[in-house]
Amino acid sequence: MIADAIIELxxxxxIAAFAxxxxxxxxxKGMDLLGFVVLGFSTALxxxxxxxxxxxRLPPVNIxxxxxxxxxxxxxxxxxxxxxxxxxxxxxxxYPDAIxxxxxxxxxxxVALRSGLNPLAVMAMAALTAAGxxxxxxxxxxxxxxxxxxxxxxxxxxxxxxxxxxxYHALGREVALLGTAVAVTTLRLLSLHFGWELPxxxxxx
Amino acid sequence: MIADAIIELxxxxxIAAFAxxxxxxxxxKGMDLLGFVVLGFSTALxxxxxxxxxxxRLPPVNIxxxxxxxxxxxxxxxxxxxxxxxxxxxxxxxYPDAIxxxxxxxxxxxVALRSGLNPLAVMAMAALTAAGxxxxxxxxxxxxxxxxxxxxxxxxxxxxxxxxxxxYHALGREVALLGTAVAVTTLRLLSLHFGWELPxxxxxx
Amino acid sequence: MIADAIIELxxxxxIAAFAxxxxxxxxxKGMDLLGFVVLGFSTALxxxxxxxxxxxRLPPVNIxxxxxxxxxxxxxxxxxxxxxxxxxxxxxxxYPDAIxxxxxxxxxxxVALRSGLNPLAVMAMAALTAAGxxxxxxxxxxxxxxxxxxxxxxxxxxxxxxxxxxxYHALGREVALLGTAVAVTTLRLLSLHFGWELPxxxxxx
Numbered sequence: 001m002i003a004d005a006i007i008e009l010x011x012x013x014x015i016a017a018f019a020x021x022x023x024x025x026x027x028x029k030g031m032d033l034l035g036f037v038v039l040g041f042s043t044a045l046x047x048x049x050x051x052x053x054x055x056x057r058l059p060p061v062n063i064x065x066x067x068x069x070x071x072x073x074x075x076x077x078x079x080x081x082x083x084x085x086x087x088x089x090x091x092x093x094x095y096p097d098a099i100x101x102x103x104x105x106x107x108x109x110x111v112a113l114r115s116g117l118n119p120l121a122v123m124a125m126a127a128l129t130a131a132g133x134x135x136x137x138x139x140x141x142x143x144x145x146x147x148x149x150x151x152x153x154x155x156x157x158x159x160x161x162x163x164x165x166x167x168y169h170a171l172g173r174e175v176a177l178l179g180t181a182v183a184v185t186t187l188r189l190l191s192l193h194f195g196w197e198l199p200x201x202x203x204x205x
Numbered sequence: 206m207i208a209d210a211i212i213e214l215x216x217x218x219x220i221a222a223f224a225x226x227x228x229x230x231x232x233x234k235g236m237d238l239l240g241f242v243v244l245g246f247s248t249a250l251x252x253x254x255x256x257x258x259x260x261x262r263l264p265p266v267n268i269x270x271x272x273x274x275x276x277x278x279x280x281x282x283x284x285x286x287x288x289x290x291x292x293x294x295x296x297x298x299x300y301p302d303a304i305x306x307x308x309x310x311x312x313x314x315x316v317a318l319r320s321g322l323n324p325l326a327v328m329a330m331a332a333l334t335a336a337g338x339x340x341x342x343x344x345x346x347x348x349x350x351x352x353x354x355x356x357x358x359x360x361x362x363x364x365x366x367x368x369x370x371x372x373y374h375a376l377g378r379e380v381a382l383l384g385t386a387v388a389v390t391t392l393r394l395l396s397l398h399f400g401w402e403l404p405x406x407x408x409x410x
Numbered sequence: 411m412i413a414d415a416i417i418e419l420x421x422x423x424x425i426a427a428f429a430x431x432x433x434x435x436x437x438x439k440g441m442d443l444l445g446f447v448v449l450g451f452s453t454a455l456x457x458x459x460x461x462x463x464x465x466x467r468l469p470p471v472n473i474x475x476x477x478x479x480x481x482x483x484x485x486x487x488x489x490x491x492x493x494x495x496x497x498x499x500x501x502x503x504x505y506p507d508a509i510x511x512x513x514x515x516x517x518x519x520x521v522a523l524r525s526g527l528n529p530l531a532v533m534a535m536a537a538l539t540a541a542g543x544x545x546x547x548x549x550x551x552x553x554x555x556x557x558x559x560x561x562x563x564x565x566x567x568x569x570x571x572x573x574x575x576x577x578y579h580a581l582g583r584e585v586a587l588l589g590t591a592v593a594v595t596t597l598r599l600l601s602l603h604f605g606w607e608l609p610x611x612x613x614x615x
Contacts, residue, residue, distance in 0.1 A: 027406050029349060030405065031405075032402060032403035032404065032405050033403045033404055033405075033406075034352070034359055034360050034403055036406065038359070041329075049259070053258060053259065053463055053468075054459070054463065054468065054469055054470060054473055055468060055469050056261075056466075056468030056469060058258075058259065058260060058261030059259055059260050059261060059320070059322065059326075060259065063259055063322070063326050063329070064322060064323065064326060066323050066325055066326075069325050069326070069329075070325070073325075080406050083406035084406070115469070117469065117473065117474060118474065118476045120476055120479050120480070120483075121469075121473050121474060121476075121479070124451075124473070124479075135550070139344060139549060139550070139552075140340070140344070140349070140350060141349060142344075142347060142348055142349040142552060143552055144439060144441075144550070144551060144552040145550060147444070154444055154448070155444050197442060198442035198443045198444055199442065199443055200440065200441075200442050200443075201437050201443075201446065201490050201493035201494070232611050234554060235610065236610075237607060237608035237609065237610050238608045238609055238610075238611075239557070239564055239565050239608055241611065243564070246534075254464070258463055258464065261466075263463075263464065263465060263466030264464055264465050264466060264525070264527065264531075265464065268464055268527070268531050268534070269527060269528065269531060271528050271530055271531075274530050274531070274534075275530070278530075285611050288611035289611070344549060345545070345549070345554070345555060346554060347549075347552060347553055347554040
């Protein structure tokens with residue numbers, strides 16, 4: 001119960017942070033108000049929508065939950081209204097974004113494990129729930145998705161899926177949820193601070 | 206009954222117009238005959254397919270309905286055959302396209318409302334059904350989706366979703382279907398004629 | 411039984427070949443290890459995932475099957491490790507790729523026909539299963555999908571869907587599976603060898 005309440009709170013922080021990140025991309029691409037709302041909505045909610053579509057949980061909770069949708073739309077509209085100010089401090093969004101990444105990875109792993117998926121699929125669902133929205137955002141902006149090119153991001157979420165499984169069997173669901181969220185957020189912030197990157201192939205692009 | 210028949214007619218007009226619009230994009234990008242068919246098919250039918258996937262209506266009607274598919278494929282092939290002539294008059298397609306936008310917005314809102322979705326989700330489903338095909342078309346052409354950047358388009362469809370709900374509860378389903386289709390088409394044509402656009406953010410793009 | 415075993419073998423060859431093709435694209439775009447894995451995974455498995463989502467077979471078999479996923483991930487990681495060597499011989503991948511195209515077209519047609527879809531939808535499902543992964547690969551790489559522009563590729567798979575229906579009703583399921591796989595692979599290799607292309611529109615792109 002307590003873990004669920006904390007995760008719900010983290011979920012709203014993640015939705016708001018991801019919606020701001022999507023809206024900032026819309027601004028950078030010269031989109032109008034609808035572009036801000038659509039990119040904010042997609043970045044915040046698309047990862048969970050795709051996850052639920054894959055698992056047959058239809059309609060997806062992100063389609064039916066008014067509070068989630070209002071949070072995303074509001075964050076996008078506020079970003080639009082204060083775009084010239086928010087754009088200056090865009091690095092600030094990296095902190096709630098990291099919290100959102102951790103929360104979404106934990107929630108994605110939780111849903112996938114309880115749907116009976118295998119460990120590799122749980123890791124993929126954690127990464128998809130956490131990073132899928134950002135991929136949709138970049139595809140809509142006609143860019144190569146950032147997560148495929150730079151930094152420890154989806155990787156942190158996928159590792160969080162593996163950690164979730166271990167914690168779930170050893171210490172129960174609540175510890176697994178909180179531990180995964182904290183670990184993924186911490187890994188993401190450390191990798192940002194120290195500039196950790198995944199290796200690139202010799203001879204690659 | 207009468208409303209359904211009119212909507213079905215509008216549906217075919219919309220499918221044909223959207224398929225032509227997709228095929229014109231394929232021609233502009235130097236695609237071959239398959240590209241014309243795939244982009245025509247996607248632009249005409251993808252919005253409804255994604256809507257049905259989200260609502261668990263599987264397989265989607267646009268996958269199982271031969272008449273809908275033949276209409277889209279035929280319109281794309283005809284556009285291919287007469288491409289050098291059709292391309293000169295591409296602005297003509299804006300009129301049936303606006304009718305299709307209105308029809309698809311009304312149908313999308315109708316499906317969503319009767320699936321028990323909340324008002325915000327009904328608006329999103331109206332916009333998705335009406336504009337989703339165009340987004341898929343532009344993503345396949347490696348472009349930023351036009352609807353995110355210009356003009357009153359998906360916005361008109363989303364507003365149509367709100368209008369549908371009001372009309373449905375006040376005057377019944379048939380009035381809601383026809384009223385929404387006419388209103389969205391009218392709003393789209395007026396915005397084209399007067400050059401209405403959504404506001405852009407200060408400091409954006 | 412025998413046909414199923416052969417198709418399963420062809421399926422693994424196809425998954426491996428498509429994963430290599432996705433990983434090579436990741437290398438060309440300068441992506442990191444995660445990019446190799448995600449593009450390899452998507453190219454090999456996304457076509458079947460989208461097909462199963464459309465048919466309501468949830469969760470999709472490509473999400474729940476560990477052997478399929480390990481095959482795709484391993485092929486991508488090996489491509490990463492030997493990228494500078496593999497990149498020199500990238501034309502070699504065209505042969506297993508053609509085998510994968512044939513196998514996936516046969517499997518896609520088989521699934522679609524037994525789900526009760528109409529012939530046009532069976533052809534679309536064969537093309538989607540066989541070529542969908544490559545479309546996702548190119549969208550993630552921010553490129554116009556290759557299959558929409560060049561050569562006999564998705565077209566061969568769609569024709570394979572029609573052939574499958576004819577063979578299925580005339581000679582039974584096993585002949586249909588094998589005959590379709592062999593015919594599509596042969597058509598693809600012939601079109602590569604002779605440089606066959608679909609016609610382009612006069613005045614196009």
